[in-house]
Amino acid sequence: MTIELKVQVVAKETIGPSSPTPHHLRSVKLSVFDQLAPILYTSVLLFYTSNANTSSRHRSSCLKSSLSNVLTRFYPLAGRIRDNLSVDCDDGGAEFVDAKVNLPLSHILDCPCPVLLRKLLPIDMESPEASAGCLLLVQANAFGCGGLAVGVCVSHKIADASTLSTFIKAWSAASAELLGNVIVDIEFPPLDTASARFPPQVELAAMSPTVVLPKARCVTRRYVLDPAKITPLAASEAVPEPTQVEAVVALVWKCVARASRTNDPRRPSLLSQAVNLRGRLAEPLPETTVGNFVGGFKVEIPPQADEREMELKKLVSDMREAKREYFENYTPRLSGGGVSCMAILEAATEFATLINSGAVDFYNCSSWCGLGLYEAADFGWGRPAWISSAGVEYKNSIVLVDARGGGLIEVWLTLSRGDMDALDADEELLRFASLNPTVCGSCIA
Structure with missing residues (x-):
């Protein structure tokens, strides 16, 4: 029982x-x-x-x-x-x-x-x-x-x-x-x-929130992936050394985009990858600066893209180029004052328009990898056995978190029920990802 x-x-x-x-x-x-x-x-x-x-x-x-x-x-x-x-x-x-x-x-x-x-x-x-x-x-x-x-x-x-x-x-x-x-x-x-x-x-002050994240009847699942097995497959002449986050995000995005297209192959798939802006400003801010300093670059898989256009190498290359353009064209405008505020508002409005338009499959991705909480969050009785984001309830959300012990990455994925059902049959994802495995070391609890 x-x-x-x-x-x-x-x-x-x-x-x-x-x-x-x-x-x-x-x-x-x-x-x-x-x-x-x-x-x-x-x-x-x-x-x-x-x-x-x-x-x-x-x-x-x-x-x-x-x-x-x-x-x-x-x-x-x-x-x-x-x-x-x-x-x-x-x-x-x-x-x-x-x-x-x-x-x-x-x-x-x-x-x-x-x-x-x-x-x-x-x-x-x-x-x-x-x-x-x-x-x-x-x-x-x-x-x-x-x-x-x-x-x-x-x-x-x-x-x-x-x-x-x-x-x-x-x-x-x-x-x-x-x-x-x-x-x-x-x-x-x-x-x-x-x-x-x-x-x-x-x-x-009196405006409604620019960004209202979409809620629907969704399912959240946790996958654990070994980036060491994925990163070599994502390397190319354009990006010979992809980061672990880039490789994992590319694989997950490819698989969820493919799952969505079982229902409607004509829709483009758009990924927005959140980035920490503190160290990217013309006058960098310390990483400990309190507040919100998050931007995001966008990259697209066009409608009816073939397998070549959805190869990991191609997706990682597209992501790296989109990130480069974002930092070259957007962050220089963040020098402070009214011009910066206008640039920030324009970016938020564009993000809100895309996420609420319904014309694309919009995936919002953020990475918590590298925050160092496993090492630092010792209140005096030992390091955490596990750190969890608890997931979110917003449709098409992808959250990456360091797994316990280092080396692996947890992906918390929130999709519609239909897309998640289609993802269950994705052989490529299942080849690299474990669905909700036991947290390493739970036996000592």
Whole structure:
């Protein structure tokens, strides 16, 4: 008999900064990137196995204390957004939820299920509260076996994946310090760097979100791929050394485009690959710069493309060329001021038009690979056994995450039911991908 996984909320608490935010820091402007960001939460789940030296209650207490300490450095996360123009840093606090799970952690790690994973998050990722309520929410899920899952949700209006990673690294360092472990101090740039370079635009304050990601009756699945087996097949004279992300994205895109064309072969397939702009600006910003600094280049598979046009070598070459053109033509316009804001708004509008037009199969791809959370997210009781994105509910989404142990890549794929059914029969994908395998090391939970 299958036992249903149940998550019981035990307590909710508001965690504010350990010391009041100074009056002169009580308002932080959004950047124009932040203003245009979709209303949702950027979320991650961190899984930890049992630890003989720390109980679940003690770990929860340490998480709360260290969160309060780190919020003195990330004080906007304890505030509220006002009129899509600024964050009122009133120390209103982050929400911290303690929860109990009725099954052992191995139940999750043996067969990860997106629907179950979302139960471990403190709020729906698509909640409108991302622009009107708490900007940071945490849920500490204690498993009966002693395992712990920490679900973190940060409003996308003030944080992209890079910012979420920066925050978690600082928080885990603060927690390890509380437990008496040696840590490396992390330097952070001023929190107004983004808005100083790309100031908010008053005319955007009252606008509806430019980008509204499409929702439909979709299915999310997790695949694990070994890029070392794919990358050599993607190499060509044009791109002799493709990156692992390029090779994996090309393979997945090729297969999902082929699956979609079983229903309508006349539709073009368009991939938008998100890129971190911090280091690509004429005056680069530190990788720890807080806020949204994401752009995206687009590449197309034309209608009724033959197999030659869909070879991995061709797709990777097209992706590399599209990325080169994007950085040559778009990022030079991001020098700051009104011209930059116009370029950013034009790009967001074009993205929204394409994603909402219905005239193309539009795939939105982002990579969380290389963020380094497996190494850094040690709160004082060991590194995570697994890190999960929890998937998303938006149609045609492709999210890449480092797999535990290094070397492999997890792909979280959200498609319509019809496209996912067609993908199930794709022999090329199944030759390189394992469908939802057990998380390595789950037996130690």
